[in-house]
Amino acid sequence: MIRRSIPFRIGSALMSLAFAATFVAPAFADQTVTLPKGTPIHLIFDSYLNSDTAKPGQRVTFHTEMPVAVDGKTLIPEGTKVYATVTKVNKQSHFGVNAKIQLIMSPIRAVNGEKVPIGFKTKAQTVSSRTGEAAGASVGSAIVLGPVGLVAGFFIPGKKVSQKPGDKMTVTTDEDIEFHFK
Numbered sequence: 001m002i003r004r005s006i007p008f009r010i011g012s013a014l015m016s017l018a019f020a021a022t023f024v025a026p027a028f029a030d031q032t033v034t035l036p037k038g039t040p041i042h043l044i045f046d047s048y049l050n051s052d053t054a055k056p057g058q059r060v061t062f063h064t065e066m067p068v069a070v071d072g073k074t075l076i077p078e079g080t081k082v083y084a085t086v087t088k089v090n091k092q093s094h095f096g097v098n099a100k101i102q103l104i105m106s107p108i109r110a111v112n113g114e115k116v117p118i119g120f121k122t123k124a125q126t127v128s129s130r131t132g133e134a135a136g137a138s139v140g141s142a143i144v145l146g147p148v149g150l151v152a153g154f155f156i157p158g159k160k161v162s163q164k165p166g167d168k169m170t171v172t173t174d175e176d177i178e179f180h181f182k
Helices: 006-028 129-154
Strands: 031-035 040-045 059-064 068-070 073-076 081-090 100-105 168-173 177-181
Touching (some): 031 073, 073 177
Antiparallel strands (some): 031 177, 040 168
16 A cells, blocks of 8 residues: 655645536636517506506506516516606597507616616507598598598597506517626
8 A cells, every 4th residue: 555645645635626626617607698689578567557647757667577587597587666757648639649658668677786778669650540540531521521521530539548557568678788697
């Protein structure tokens, strides 16, 4: 049996630990996850919002319906509070013009405390079916009845905006956000 000295044994143990650390260290390294711009965040209304009563400056509350995760890492947990402020209200009108409420979304707080800017996807303006009905009634009536027929479109009202707690809405992230995990 070969007897080795204590310094040799300690050196061997340290070399073994250093060798093992090269395989274990990557598991403990920092990981960066990017929440991409345009990621959908599903919200549920916590408060009422109605085009008849809404006023600029009014605060509207929501919470996240489900967690937002990337690569198995939860970045925004389910139930996170989200706030918006009413900036403009257009009431429904004659000729099928629908009511509109403009909101500005406050950033949402992520698990690391960082604020993630959110907003709405921009979509092409669509004409509601009621607006089409009103236009069709006005034009059709004008052809058949002359100028008096234009009044027919006046009696087709637009739709109101009416949201209640439990209604759902989707917003998106406005920019790429990097998260660092240890």
